[in-house]
Amino acid sequence: MGRTDRIAEPWGRRTPYARGEAWPARVDTRLADGLAPEDVDRWVQSASILHSNGDGLDIAVKDGRIAGVRGRAGDRVNHGRLGPKDLFGWQANASPDRLRRPLVRQGGELVETDWDTAMDRVAARTRELMEERGPSSIGFYTTGQLFAEEYYTLTLIARGGIGTNHLDGNTRLCTSTAAEALKESFACDGQPGSYTDIDHADTIALFGHNMAETQTVLWTRVLDRLAGPNPPVVVCVDPRPTPVARAATVHLAPRPGTNLALMNGLLHEIIRNGWTDEDYIDRHVTGYGELRERLEAYTPEHVADICGVPAEQITGTARLLGTAERLLSTVLQGFYQSHQATAASVQVNNLHLVRGMLGRPGCGVLQMNGQPTAQNTRECGANGDMPGFRNWENDAHMADLARVWNVDPLNIPHYAPPTHALQMFRYAEEGSIRMLWISGTNPAVSLPELRRIRSVLSQDRLFLVVQDAFLTETARLADVVLPAAIWGEKTGTFTNADRTVHLSEKAVEPPGEARSDLEIFCDYARRLDFRDKDGGPLVPWNDPEAAFEGWKECSRGRPCDYTGITYAKLRGSGGIQWPCDEDHPEGTERLYADGAFWSRPDYCESYGRDLITGAPLEETEYRALNPDGRAVLKAASYFPPHEAPGGDHPFALITGRTLYHFHTRTKTARAPQLQAAAPEVWVEISPRDAAAHGIGEGDLVEIGTPRGTVRARARISGIRDDVLFLPFHYGYWDTGGGDGPDGAGRAANELTITDWDPVSKQPLFKTAAARLRRVEAGGGPAPAPTTTASAPATAGTVPATRGGAAGEAEDDLPATPTGGSR
């Protein structure tokens, strides 16, 4: 048994392995100080909640409190490993400032009350609005952090009970492009690849995906391959010097907003050199002719001009991708939150389709998610989708959903695509949405252009309900605040980015009167007395397992089929990948193994959209593509971002995350080790740009855009010239401001532009034009981690990020590997 400072070494000890071998297990454990494993009262099965990787873990319980975590050696995802956020984040559950009682606004102040008073207020306002203004005056904005049972219940209430089209998740900000890219290429959501593809790949390409910081355990798997015999080639596309870039064989750092041009250039070279699988294309793909035509203009030289990447690097990278025999590609926010998000992400799918590299070990695409349960938000119909990947444009699908819910099909709005989050905020802004119920997310920090968002949320005419564990910036603006139980305090299932379903069991009681999101939604349904066609209760369940059984029925026969999964089967298991049904009782590791896609017009989830205008295709247009069981190659031309740097605003501003924090830090800032590793906002600047502005390491600078200003300490890093990076985690709850800035801004989203990809409707957090000025000397280095993309340009110039004794966790290498590839 060893001990490692996991703040200083986020990925822990190496366990090298060769291609095709099983990834060795390493069991990571972190317990409360002074507690030994044998003193633990109970270990309760769960999985990680502060990222999308879905690492299996057990929660340690001592005297009715969470007292630590231990990775599950037999879990298919992590083989026992845990990341820093998993090892330390659980401490937030026991924070003294958890919400314990409901709050209601009285005379301008939020005051404590009981559940009946709070819920009666919510129910009464709902009834009033339904009568006076109709169901479209009510909207729900949820998250990627509840459980499947809770999303499904919320969807049933919103779409089937109230009959509003306005239900979306903050998954809109993290994963909607992943879903949309899959729908465009494969006509249906569903991750083609599997994490085990890392074990078999000879080339791993990460497109705008800083895996080392967003999915630390998955990156550990890559590092272990890199440390073993026959390591894979790694290709990294990112404007920052991320840990991925440092480990990569080749690192391309394109200008922000030019991903599509780069992808078009790579595909142009791959097709020109004949590195394609013509047989696969003939049999399984449609749209090849149009793709080739569209790519003609994207010569390496032309693309080099657009992207600011040398032409030789483009041809060299195309050769690596084009000659790989087992290629795994992953995509995340660098593509999803940037200009032409879906069009660029679709080209990664195209790369695999023209190379015939899908559905075999080592040949996969991982269109990643940002949040632990984002996949469930999508599947269950809470992310601007219909439950079970049903197609809102297909009347037979909607009739089938109405059959499952036993309601009239006309009661389920499907006259237009389900409303996306940014459109809901627009409806609230113009006053046609009058009640917004926000669960488990903090838009007052995480949405673009915060001054606008705050002004929308604080309108008198808007009745705002916020359901959360803490008094977030958003909760401070609410009319009713509902205290929610969180991970470890309730039971439910959730599904990670490679379709692995885990059960997370209740380990301890929630604090005070806090209730699970499921209980809150069920209570609301009872108060409004929603009924089905036969007069029975619309929501016939009250507990998680019954809700799961309801969801299984809804998923029956659909691509995300859960009918072969039970709570009993998940207990003790190492995770099960859907689809799991009678024919696949152990789940399904890879989709599209035989080149058979879910694209039949009567089965598919989506007919697709125009990649430039975002307009949905109609059924007849889709049928004209002849997609019967084939994947669709979709092409698009590059055009410049809407707000291009220049003049007074010469910098491209990109925002993003750091390894030690999650979202708006509601949990991670309450875990001392994580907070100490990245205590305050900073901005990353290249050495050339810093010198040009007279800025030294740690100086206080001001970043401005037409939307506002932020002050942050400067970290001089290896970021691309003319680009600034701000982490988006830092809001105001732990400053004097409370819900907004008290003086200079701290939240990166004061600066971001309100603009979204018209196809996926994902906001663009990585294309804004900014100016920069030095304010004053800082008196020390910037509060930015040195272990990550924010490392100083010159190593050793600032003290290294360390956790010391407090940051230590145990890592045990069992004698015999218990994990193994499935």
Next chain:
Amino acid sequence: MKLGLVLHEVHRGENSLARMLTRLSATHKTDHEVHHVARDIAEWSHQHVRELAEAAAHHGVRLDDEPRQEPAAAEWLREKTGELVGRRPETGLLLLRDLRRTYLKAAEVSVDWELLAQTAQAAKDAELLALTKRCHPQTLRQERWANAMIKVVSPQVLTT
């Protein structure tokens, strides 16, 4: 031959569609998707105007190759007005009206492209035919976009 007439008609229509899209973008600055996408696809019409003028010149027809733009001051005024009234529910109705006009204009231009394509076919004019094959699909995409936005916005505007 009436080719000159048809070319003039498409050229006039594209200029007018571009102006309509640019105005739509400016007036509805607070409807961000409309604001951005209308501007992006107005660029298609500008390109069509340039290509039409070039093709027309080969046929002895003179058309201005510079797309007619709205004066910057007028656009600024439109944007500011849009921002000021952007919080009122009536803006939804105005948006619907403007999208409807844009859709109808795009449909009109689409018909004229059809006429031009038919003329080119009959005259066995490969260059003109290629031009219509390049441009007409984009007109159809502009039309479908306006239609799709109408579908999204109208239930909210007309029922709440």
